[in-house]
Amino acid sequence: xxxxxxxxxxxxxxxxxxxxxxxxxxxxxxxxxxxxxxxxxxxxxxxxxxxxxxxxxxxxxxxxxxxxxxxxxxxxxxxxxxxxxxxxxxxxxxxxxxxxxxxxxxxxxxxxxxxxxxxxxxxxxxxxxxxxxxxxxxxxxxxxxxxxxxxxxxxxxxxxxxxxxxxxxxxxxxxxxxxxxxxxxxxxxxxxxxxxxxxxxxxxxxxxxxxxxxxxxxxxxxxxxxxxxxxxxxxxxxxxxxxxxxxxxxxxxxxxxxxxxxxxxxxxxxxxxxxxxxxxxxxxxxxxxxxxxxxxxxxxxx
Numbered sequence: 001x002x003x004x005x006x007x008x009x010x011x012x013x014x015x016x017x018x019x020x021x022x023x024x025x026x027x028x029x030x031x032x033x034x035x036x037x038x039x040x041x042x043x044x045x046x047x048x049x050x051x052x053x054x055x056x057x058x059x060x061x062x063x064x065x066x067x068x069x070x071x072x073x074x075x076x077x078x079x080x081x082x083x084x085x086x087x088x089x090x091x092x093x094x095x096x097x098x099x100x101x102x103x104x105x106x107x108x109x110x111x112x113x114x115x116x117x118x119x120x121x122x123x124x125x126x127x128x129x130x131x132x133x134x135x136x137x138x139x140x141x142x143x144x145x146x147x148x149x150x151x152x153x154x155x156x157x158x159x160x161x162x163x164x165x166x167x168x169x170x171x172x173x174x175x176x177x178x179x180x181x182x183x184x185x186x187x188x189x190x191x192x193x194x195x196x197x198x199x200x201x202x203x204x205x206x207x208x209x210x211x212x213x214x215x216x217x218x219x220x221x222x223x224x225x226x227x228x229x230x231x232x233x234x235x236x237x238x239x240x241x242x243x244x245x246x247x248x249x250x251x252x253x254x255x256x257x258x259x260x261x262x263x264x265x266x267x268x269x270x271x272x273x274x275x276x277x278x279x280x281x282x283x284x285x286x287x288x289x290x291x292x293x294x295x296x297x298x299x300x301x302x
Contacts, residue, residue, distance in 0.1 A: 002070045003028035003039040009121035011095055011114040013083050020081040020095075020114055022121070023059055025070040026131060041075075041131035047160075047282040048132050049076045050118060054143030054166075054246075056091045056254040061246035062142070065271060072275035073283060075132050079118060092253075094145050101151065102175050106183055110152035115139065119156070136160055136282050140274070142245050143167055143201065150222070154186035161281040163192040163274055165245040166199055168218035169226045172208045179210020182218065182225045190231040192277045194270065195219040196240025196262070204258035223298065231281075232300035233292070235273055239264030273297075 007022040027046065032039030049069050053059055059078035069076040083093050095114045099105055110116065122132055138161040141149040146167025153159045169185050171177045185191065195202075195217070202218060209218070223234040241262040243249045249256050273295065279288035 001028050001030055001039070001042075002026070002067050003032070004066075005125070005127060007121065007125055009079075009114075009118045011081060011083075011117050012097070013095065017083040017090065020079040020118055022077055022079045022118065023063075023066075024122070024125070024128070025066045025076045025078075026128065027070060027073070038127070041128060044075075044131035045133040046073060046075045046131060047136035047138065047278075048119070048122065048134055049074045049138045049140060049278060050115065051076060051078050052094045052112065052115070052139065052141035052145030052149050053078065053080070053092065054141075054145050054254065055085065055093055057142065057145075057246060058092060058250065058253075061248065061250065064247050064267065065245065065274065068271040068275060069278065072279055074138075074278060075122075075128065077118065077122070079114075081114060094141075094148055096144070096148055098175065101171065103177060106151075106171075107186055110148075110155045112148035112152045115149075115152055116156065119158075134158060138162065138278055138282055140164065141167060143242065150185040150187060150191070150226070151183070152186060154188045157188075159187075160189050161192075161278060162187050162189060163194070163277060165194045165270070166196070166202065166219070166242045167193070168202070168222040170209045170218040170221065173210045174208070181209075182221045184228070185222065185226040187227065187230075190233075190277075190281050191227055192233045192235070192274070193219055193223050194235040194237065194273065196237045196242065196244050196266075198239060198260040198262055199242040200260035201242035201255050201258045203260075204255070223300070227300060230300060233277065234298040235270075235295070236298075237264065237266045237270070240266050245270065
């Protein structure tokens with residue numbers, strides 16, 4: 001059985017825009033406290049998976065995936081954090097250190113400072129003591145959340161795997177980069193990239209990167225140009241759009257209005273892919289590796 005609990009962690013920023021509200025999913029015992037709803041973890045210690053949301057996408061949109069990940073033998077963490085976006089606007093954001101993403105500074109520190117603080121905060125939760133293994137961590141993310149994960153993971157030596165949907169490392173010209181620049185991902189572990197063929201948000205954002213048209217898919221370019229040697233995978237879901245990983249899609253927020261209509265909804269396939277990838281690299285699961293080997297994926301060593 002999967003249960004969840006809430007927590008909070010101080011991150012960067014000025015109050016009140018300095019707090020991340022966490023939801024933590026974990027394998028739980030079959031019986032709990034009727035009055036509080038408190039269920040103790042069962043088994044473990046489990047590797048930790050921190051999933052980073054897209055801009056203005058609430059963490060509950062990823063609950064379906066977090067439950068699947070927890071059921072595969074992990075503690076999965078999502079979070080909401082309201083903070084400054086760009087130009088004085090505020091919204092849901094993982095928190096991006098824009099100065100760390102500029103030429104000359106990129107690679108010197110994480111572009112998402114909240115990652116380290118959220119992982120550290122998990123040690124404060126009494127209910128999870130003995131149930132989490134912070135020496136085995138995976139980072140995942142969607143859209144901008146996936147991008148900051150790709151830019152930041154290598155600064156955390158306990159991160160053993162990274163996965164991202166609809167995310168890339170092509171950087172905005174407003175930060176001082178030449179048009180069409182794909183920066184190296186800062187990762188020292190296997191990476192799983194996935195994207196849909198009807199991603200209207202990436203297509204609609206091409207002007208940020210100095211591309212007049214969606215000529216070269218930034219996700220494919222990231223796979224080809226930004227990743228070093230390793231067991232990296234690229235999955236392309238035919239007919240899926242940018243928000244295929246979100247359920248439900250909140251059409252009152254974020255940039256879902258840019259997305260193309262989906263002709264397929266591959267959430268079961270995506271969950272199987274992600275959990276097999278995580279079990280391969282954090283549990284050393286031979287059966288999960290065999291599942292990956294049987295999938296139609298592009299491989300860095302192919």
